[in-house]
Amino acid sequence: MPRRQDLLRRLYDAGITPRCLLRLDAELQDHYVDLEREALGAKKSAAEASAEARLRLGNDDAIAAGFLDHTELKLWIYRWPIALYCLGLIVWSLLVLLSPLQGLLRNPAAVPRYSLALCSSVTLLCALAPRHATYR
Numbered sequence: 001m002p003r004r005q006d007l008l009r010r011l012y013d014a015g016i017t018p019r020c021l022l023r024l025d026a027e028l029q030d031h032y033v034d035l036e037r038e039a040l041g042a043k044k045s046a047a048e049a050s051a052e053a054r055l056r057l058g059n060d061d062a063i064a065a066g067f068l069d070h071t072e073l074k075l076w077i078y079r080w081p082i083a084l085y086c087l088g089l090i091v092w093s094l095l096v097l098l099s100p101l102q103g104l105l106r107n108p109a110a111v112p113r114y115s116l117a118l119c120s121s122v123t124l125l126c127a128l129a130p131r132h133a134t135y136r
Contacts, residue, residue, distance in 0.1 A: 004028055007060040011067055015078030024067070032057060085129075096121065 008021050035056050039049035057063075067073055077084055096118060104110055 007063060010060070010064055014064075014068055015074040016067055017073060017075055020067070020073045024063075028057065028063075092125075 004025065008025060011024070012018070012021055032053050035053035036049045039052045040046070044052065071079055100114055104114060
């Protein structure tokens, strides 16, 4: 089944967890072998059996639609994309605010420069943040 890799890549790019993709891959392979064996048992040629097995498995669009309808199969970052922004903001804030603390304690004259740099970076971050992002 050569097209199976395209389906798995498409689902992976849409955010389906690798664990679910491994199971889907194994299930599709097992069903394909069973269907092909059944067709060969019905006295069909190898090419006909392979074509019938692919046909009975269904097309990639239907399989992908079934998976994409279930958001619980997606990685958490695809289910709650705002969590990435919040987590990134927390980490960024800790790094920006706490890392120069030692230098500020030693050199109080650097506080105004540091404040200006911090305000500039926050302004830049807000300007670059997506305003109306749509998520699937």
